[in-house]
Amino acid sequence: MSTKSGRKVVWGHLILLAAIVGVVVAYLLDARSVSLRTNNLLLVQPAAFLAIVLAAFVLPGIFPRADAAEEVEATGETWGDLIRVFILIVALAGLAFSLEVIGFDIATFAFMVVALAVCGEKRWWVNLLFSALFTVFLIYGYGTITPFPFPLTIL
Amino acid sequence: MVELTSVSGAFTLLSSDMNAWLYLLPGLAIGLIFGAMPGISITMAMAFALPATLYMDFLPAIVFLTAIYTGAGFGGSVPAVLMGIPGTSSAVATTFDGYPMARKGQHSEALGVALASSVIGCLASYVILFVLIVPISGVVLKLGPLEMFAVAVWGMLLLGSLAGTHMSRGLLAGTFGVLLGTVGMNTAGFVRGTMGIPWLLDGVPQIPAMMGLLAASQLIGLINTTYLIADEASRKISFKKILGGVQHTFRYPTIIFRGSLIGVIVGAIPGVGSSISNLLSYSETKRNASDGDTFGQGNPKGVIAAEAANSSSEGGAMATMLALGIPGGGATAILLAAFAMHNIVGGPSFIANNKDIVYAVIFSNFAQAMLLFVVGLGFVYVAGYVVRVPLRFLIPSVLVVSTFGAYAIEGSSAGPITLWVFSVLGWAMVRYGYPVAATVVGLLLGSLLEGNLLRTNQISGGDFIGYGLERPWALLIFALMLGSILLQAISKRRRAKVAALSAAQ
Structure with missing residues (x-):
């Protein structure tokens, strides 16, 4: 589907990324609600923040230019x-x-x-x-x- | 390094007890069959046979179990090549090139390459073990939580660099896997992310998740395909081509040697072992190869690197188990259980007092590796027929077998439900260019990373840098890691330059 600015939205990819980020954020909030002690968050919190930052880097790929060859929903698929x-x-x-x-x-x-x-x-x-x-x-x-x-x- | 009196004692032991030899063939056959079945791990195969060893003498019992270990180690690579399903985590890197080779109609060659690499890797690891068992045990004792953490991070970063065109997606997939791997109760006793589901307290079931991400997701994606191999002529199983694959392997002695060395060293580290060694070896081979860009598209060098490393990990894991009495994974834990069943305690005192038995186990493993070549040739010939089965039969059948395997591993519906969730996730990730292997390894290493980071934090009192500077082995591993990543980046740039030049001409 194209937007006015000549960019497409790869809906399937958007749903997948939203699901990944959703799970990461929910997990981080759950972990923080359990305890804010270092022994609980030492790996989980930095890893969750890293995942959110990486998701931001992936985001532009979900809105490629309309003429871009990649990011097309699997070709030939009905x-x-x-x-x-x-x-x-x-x-x-x-x-x-x-x-x-x-x-x-x-x-x-x-x-x-x-x-x-x-x-x-x-x-x-x-x-x-x-x-x-x-x-x-x-x-x-x-x-x-x-x-x-x-x-x-x-x- | 090698005590000749004990070596002579080992020969006497093996030549006087024919029972030890009688169990070699059945052990290998059980290992091959179980290892090749999706969902049945090496550990399960050995656990299944463990009660039978109670009525055997000690040496035949250990020979029988190590034969299953060797057979299942290679058996896992058969579905990895033919269906993209790694039987165990140690066969993950085999799928990277083995499965694309099969899809191109080179399944016979891929199986031959995998078999020869496994046999040579296994032989090499036991030669190294024979010579270096005492020094290796000394090194392993020096590894603390920081070193283990460093090795695990190395494995993760390598996967990020293996990810191909979209590095951000590779790293996101790996980080997501690490987070999923920490779900449940951590070593400090905090329970996170279980959503109130009791079976998630022990974490996400790893094997069903791995099967879902790597195998079921692929099968779902193949629903609109008629055969695994499109070209009818390529579907034939050729003994000649299998042997051709075997012959092809011998052209790359450096890859085999490097893979075997990485396998033995990493395999000796408890808890890390073969699940990382195959990835390290694959990545190092890809970085050094002139045709590194073709890795992941069916390059036999990738299969050789992965198989040589995962087979030689067996020797490394045995070194730790024999020398220190520490099981590196499930399989060596079962071997230790077999030791206990015969009232024998593994560890430094066992080696000191029973060097003849240790050398006898090593020698019987030489024989196992040789025999694996013969038995394996027949086995892969029969197993290769799977590519001739129409996918409309293969997809539902393998999905059901995987579901049964997931149930058998967990003993409840937790396995099949996990398999389903991760199949859907894997299918979506593959569809949008995320490397599912990164998620798998993250999932496998999540709790290991967190456990070792917590221990390092406790030991260092929060002063990671000060503590790290006092750990030469950790510094060495970090230096190797940085060097390897730097070299990877340089060789990637060099390859891109060469590709741009050749495109311009």
Whole structure:
């Protein structure tokens, strides 16, 4: 998106930098609220200030000139491609948060079905068969070599 | 330096106990398989095998565990090359050039280069250990918190200079990583940044975060790609090319020697070890190479430097463990546990009284390195087939295996949740030109940096400069650090000048 002065705004980069600075500032305030003693802030405070200064140096890169070659949101990427990435991210979140709730077997199978479809597997029977076999193989294979029992619902 | 009577005793021990040799092959195979699985660390592989050693004699038990150590050390570089996933923090620098080589269709060569460098690095480290175990232990004893802090800062600064075109982004990524690495309770007992989440008291889970930043983020970015290697003809696995990679490695003896030396020295420092040595070696090689600009785009010299250093760190870590009884990391801690299971206490008295056993362990490691070459050749040939798997199957499968690994490491959903958070962060950072490796190393070193800085503050009473001037080793490390950064800047400028000249012609 271009501004009146002939500069673009790389929105994705702006969101990322805002998130990094937000986390740094929140962490610094939290650390200072715990204690202002040297043993608490010796590394955290200077490192946080350094991060904020460095973020200021990065900032101009977020508003490049409209004719600049770099800082273009990944070339050739369509909205469809981005939506697929976001679906995969949401599916991974579903897997991470639901493993202990609905069981590793169901969560893994559900993630595999969604992720395979998002990644481009169009044959539904291949998708279901591979997801089921992979889930069974992984649950039993990984289960034998790790010390933690995986919570399961069906298997 | 070398006691011939003890050497002869070591040969007698090894030739009289066939059990020690019988466990070499299974140990290497377990190490290779576990090391190559994303989420399974060297420590986990050794911890898994530890109970089995209870029923073995002392020497076979140690040989078995060190064989797993050696196998897993190389095993971690297989996913680093093929998928950009470092199995352990010591394989981070291997991904810088190994993965781009694989993406260019040079996966067979990259695996051959990695294997040969690992074997030579491992051999070299044990040769150095054989000769220098006594002097090394003397030096390590002299290192205090200020020296450890200096080494950690060196590693961080090198990453900033490795960052490529946007140095500010590299340094911001590293500083952000350091801050994340200090979340939780610090050594002085202050709890910060946990947001009330109990499992963050111990800090951000490092391995899941590392897997998310380096691996899952890459996989998410590959969703619109069909195969890891675009060209169908390049996807073939060639034994000849693997051997070609092996042969190629021998053209760079200086890189291997430098990497091995850095690996042994840095690997001997407790708590720092191989996670920094591979980066130091990579950075030094990049600085000295005439084609330093091509590092990060698939230059085999980068793989050689990283692998020689991380494999030789094993010898350095063993030196500290054997000589001082101090574990440099998880793997040597398990070896010490195995010592304890056999009622043996590691440390100066162990070396003084059992030099024959120490030399026997060193000799068995020579054999392990040789055997690793043979077993590794077969292993990388089979593992190389991963590039022929369509990404629509590979991406979900590896993401699930990584999630399982993250759960297995933490024993709760803390692992998978961390993996997810850092995958999204890593994906966004890669997208906008931030070096995620800098964040990873910052995260790994954050608590180490803070702990050593606090200790230095306590010892010096706040007078850092006065205290620093009394520490010759710290001054030496700082001088080396400044010299290395200065040389890096000069060589960067020289390369830019040469590039500008050739562009003008």
